[in-house]
Amino acid sequence: MDIHQQHPRSTGLDEFNFFVPECDGFHCIEMKKDERKVSRCNFDFRYSDLSYNTGLFCFWVGKLDSVRIFNPGTRELIVLPRVKQLHHLRNLSESYLSFYHECSYTLGYEPEEKKYKVLMTLRVTGESTRNWIFTLGTDKSWREINRVTCFTPERKLCVCGFIYILDCWHKFIVAFDLKVENFKLIPMWSGSQHQMGDYELIEVKGKLAIWNGSSGFVNLWVLEDPHKEKWQSHIICFPNMRTFGTYQIYSCCDGEILIFLIRLNDSVTSRSCLLL
Structure with a gap:
């Protein structure tokens, strides 16, 4: 093991x-x-x-x-x-x-x-x-x-x-x-919405995080302690991901966030992987 x-x-x-x-x-x-x-x-x-x-x-x-x-x-x-x-x-x-x-x-x-x-x-x-x-x-x-x-x-x-x-x-x-x-x-944190499609679960430096990239920026809610049920919000300036098409979010072992574009919109001409 x-x-x-x-x-x-x-x-x-x-x-x-x-x-x-x-x-x-x-x-x-x-x-x-x-x-x-x-x-x-x-x-x-x-x-x-x-x-x-x-x-x-x-x-x-x-x-x-x-x-x-x-x-x-x-x-x-x-x-x-x-x-x-x-x-x-x-x-x-x-x-x-x-x-x-x-x-x-x-x-x-x-x-x-x-x-x-x-x-x-x-x-x-x-x-x-x-x-x-x-x-x-x-x-x-x-x-x-x-x-x-x-x-x-x-x-x-x-x-x-x-x-x-x-x-x-x-x-x-x-x-x-x-x-x-x-x-x-x-x-979930106060003010969370019901749109399930807007949320993705990812890991950020050994902690649970919920990704919401439905607007012109990314709202990342991190569960600091599962026992104390405490959430912390982080705002990431990033383009609206819906303009790119369909994507998936993954976590890297070094703390970076990998965005993999799956289905592209007409305005996007190449398949890419983005790192945050």
Whole structure:
């Protein structure tokens, strides 16, 4: 585990690695100062979503299929067992599951005990969520944990041992402590709006931050302490990102924020990566 954690940190500032996911694998782009190497990794399965944390990927195809954990450094792939308590749901029709059930997984890393854990959340319309946890290398089956109020598990991020889930409609953050394995609701800052599309979760220097780039500047709210529920606002002078098109926000290990342009507007002629 220590060797795996130290390897990504050993690279210099002039070296970058990008993983471009596809439905049946991904491209690995290794960029150094004077060269670029592109390789392809193919899977024997197709996936619809993924979660990444501290050097490992978690893949799944939605609903209640098996979850796979992938180590890009060793190209090792493991398949996690299915949740036994939900075996009867797999016999239901696909249309029923897609309408009534939302199933998602989040891969997290707990730094104190140095453990990887996968949080599975199943939401049934009009009911509370059901949640299971699986510890890599320790557990043989999923363990169900206490329920929390209903939330939509769309925007999620693991930061320093906490899995954060954004719920703009109820104006709070669902925080799952990976060490003690319990949930906590953290209210959002005063004056926060309900437009879920305007918010993105990112990590800034080991802290949770919420990005809002819907106006002519970027408003960055940083959760200084998850236990004290204290937010701090930062204003970044930056063009309105909507003028560029569709983009995604990522965090770099050195504290910088990476903006990756996906779909460009007519006024933008080249695909770019921007750093803040």
